[in-house]
Amino acid sequence: MKKKKIQRTILFRKTMIVLCILSGIEILIMTLLGLYDSMYIMPRQTHSGSFSISAEDIQTTTDQNQKDVTDLASLEILPSDYDTLTKNFGAFTQHDLTTYLRYSEVLKAKDITNLTNGYTYLEENNLNILIPQTYINQYVLAEVQDISQSMITESNDTEVTPYLEIHQESTLHTDLSTCISQNLDTFLKGTTCTDMLAKINDESLSPTLNFLTTSLKFSPNKSENEYDTYIENHMYLYQMEKGNTQIVSSENSHSYSNDIYINLDQRQIHKIQLISNYLQAVNSKLGYFSEATKTKLNDLDTLVGLLAAYKYGDTIPTVIKDLINNQLINLTQTDNGYAQANTQISFLIKSVNLNNEVKTFVAPMYIFESKDETPVLVLTFEVNDNNFNEDYDITPATQAKGTVRVPIFMYHQIVTPPKGQSSFRSGLYVDPLDFEKEMAYLVKKNYKTASSAEYYKILKSGKNPKQKTVMITFDDGVRNQYTNAYPILKKYGLTGVFFIVSQRSGIMGTQMKEMTANGMEIGSHSAQHQDLMKISDPKVLTSEIVSSKYGLQSASGKAVNAFAYPGCGWNSQTLTYVSSAGYLLGMSCGSTIDNYPGNNLVLSRVHAYGDMKSFKNLLSGIR
Known part of the structure; x- marks a missing residue:
């Protein structure tokens, strides 16, 4: 095919030169030559109509069912740094202590305005820093949006654009958002909007970038117990509330020396890998994107690989370490579509087993409270004080009558x-x-x-x-x-x-x-x-x-x-x-x-x- 094209090109050129000599219209012929080159020789900036990305094109070897690295500690006593925690977050109530000892994590409220200010407090007081998966997702979604816009601009192809657009006006996104807004309590319990959630998590369907990012955005973190579910419901709501914010440059870039732990969820790392694979597949099929865009693609792919293999003690990727100073993780006044709720900052104190040692890390997070008197039950948690008849570890002896x-x-x-x-x-x-x-x-x-x-x-x-x-x-x-x-x-x-x-x-x-x-x-x-x-x-x-x-x-x-x-x-x-x-x-x-x-x-x-x-x-x- 290529040999015939070259022969045709040579014949066309010879014909044009003869015509040029005979007619003396050199300028016209040179224009025709340039037009031919653009049609047959130079790379095209549009596509033939056969462009598509299949589920097979983006398959990943990562196992979304892989066990997460994090193991919550089983606390027999309060951790050795408990006095430091009380110094920074105030006295623990009895319910705080019960919660912490039961679940190895507890929330403590503090008068902080947003997440970055909360992280600044942790930095300045030399507390161990926790970076949750949800905040990493915000960085990834912002980065993917930036790459998407670059690819759309460089493609300038109306056929390709739908595969690269990320917008919140799609039918799937709109329908899911409406369902969640009307059924927030039962949605967070996992009993409504299930058909739509099943659809966006169906990896056998032909993907688009909007489909994959929606799947990540509406993907809850895995929970380990009833209190962890309560925490993750707030994290999930934060993730749904968060708009696709452009990345903001960080101040004091990775200058802090606090011990850091990244709290990852392998199911969501898997989803991020699918997004990265998708963008790489688009680049491979089209092949005409700029070096700057390709560099962004490769950086994202490298980051996903580091996150997939991460274990405590590894070097933290700079972009993740800088997240704690990045304004993109903060909610804005426009980021409040589902809860219609007031927000406050609490600190999540979490003790984990790392290298046969209990270590405690802290992250600021948003807590949502209903604006009216009707609480969203799944966003509340109470320790039951009417517990006399709750199960005992040892079956109780029969109580004497009248005692x-x-x-x-x-x-x-x-x-x-x-x-x-x-x-x-x-x-x-x-x-x-x-x-x-x-x-x-x-x-x-x-x-x-x-x-x-x-x-x-x-x-x-x-x-x-x-x-x-x-x-x-x-x-x-x-x-x-x-x-x-x-x-x-x-x-x-x-x-x-x-x-x-x-x-x-x-x-x-x-x-x-x-x-x-x-x-x-x-x-x-x-x-x-x-x-x-x-x-x-x-x-x-x-x-x-x-x-x-x-x-x-x-x-x-x-x-x-x-x-x-x-x-x-x-x-x-x-x-x-x-x-x-x-x-x-x-x-x-x-x-x-x-x-x-x-x-x-x-x-x-x-x-x-x-x-x-x-x-x-x-x-x-x-x-």
């Missing part, structure tokens, strides 16, 4: 057990780390810790509380309860009742005041820890039971409402003194977590040990 189930735990020493102790003595010791795990478990399961007055009120009601509830008590008032137990309780927002031997306590008066000021309670464990059942002298009994109460009230600055019998021993005489002294509760020992309302002065407490299995058993009434 109230609120376990009372008894601790003594919160310190590593010394070597050479008898089994009885060793049983009085709980290692601080094991104690912290037990307290963290209570918070994770959303247990409330009751004070003496709260327990008394529950007991007298004769009914189980709506919320799972325990009472944490400590006997003897040894110093390690102040140095080890008290800080852990304070950290987790829990209340403990410390039974102090008033005349020989290891916890000083100033320390008692500090503890009660931070939610702890002081109870009496007598004056000198004598066996009260062997005492008959009224003066001694008065000193041990009554005077100790008033002395501890003076030292702590708060009412003393509970008495713990030394050695757990009591008799009718001691009961008389405890009752007349005005104590609400009297604590003994026992094997049950259930107590009768009339036994408020002889309550059963169960001894807590340092292993989680026995602790869970005790919560369910299993010895």
Whole structure:
């Protein structure tokens, strides 16, 4: 074919030259030669009518079902940088703590105006930075739009343009947007607009660039649990709200040194790979685009390859690292079509397992709140406080009729057990780390810790509380309860009742005041820890039971409402003194977590040990 074309060209040229000589119209002939060259020799800038891109043309080897690299940590205790988090984001409520321990991620609101300002805050405070997949998608969509416009301009071909246009007025985009706007709550639940979503995710259909970018835009991130679903619903809504903004140059380009983690979703990386393959297929079929456009195509392809292979510790691509300073990730006033909602910035705190280590990263994100009084339920999340009948890790023992189930735990020493102790003595010791795990478990399961007055009120009601509830008590008032137990309780927002031997306590008066000021309670464990059942002298009994109460009230600055019998021993005489002294509760020992309302002065407490299995058993009434 090529040889015939060359022969025809030579013959045509010879003919024209002869005509030129004969007629003397050189100018006309040169014009005809130029016209022929443009028709048969030079590359064409239009197409013949057979241009198309098939699904096979853009197939990718990436596996969209590949497991994501990110593994949420399974938190037994709060992470080591928890104090840094509270310093930067304020105190965590009990629900914050429950959420964080359950799901390894939590949102904390802060007065920040947009995402880039939020990232600036993280930079300046040297916090580890999280870059979610959703923000990367914004960069990719903006970059693809830029490439699309360049290719359309350079093609100048009305047949090719529909394959390269990205617009929000297409029938598919319009229909899907209308469906979402009318059914936002059920759409985010995944129960409406499903046919249209299935269509835009059907990779067997003949693609266009608008089709592929719509598929990415309306693709939710994968969720790992109910709270993650709540977070991803907000991220998804942000992604749908976001217009195709042109890329804005970043300030302070990749100058920060914070540790960074890219939180990727392999399903969306797969979609981005399809878009890149599509653009490369258009370039390959047409072949006339400028070097500048080809460079953009290759840069996008390189970026997709880096993202597909990314693991923590790899060098972060500069364009992704710069995203945190790029205004394109911020919502504008025009980016609010679906939610009709107010937005605020919260910080997503996320702990992940990386290289056998728990590391915490933070990202600012938009939270959407309904403008009217009708909330979008899937955009809300609440920890259930009416959880008494929720599942327990250990099937609970049958509760005795007429009792109230609120376990009372008894601790003594919160310190590593010394070597050479008898089994009885060793049983009085709980290692601080094991104690912290037990307290963290209570918070994770959303247990409330009751004070003496709260327990008394529950007991007298004769009914189980709506919320799972325990009472944490400590006997003897040894110093390690102040140095080890008290800080852990304070950290987790829990209340403990410390039974102090008033005349020989290891916890000083100033320390008692500090503890009660931070939610702890002081109870009496007598004056000198004598066996009260062997005492008959009224003066001694008065000193041990009554005077100790008033002395501890003076030292702590708060009412003393509970008495713990030394050695757990009591008799009718001691009961008389405890009752007349005005104590609400009297604590003994026992094997049950259930107590009768009339036994408020002889309550059963169960001894807590340092292993989680026995602790869970005790919560369910299993010895």
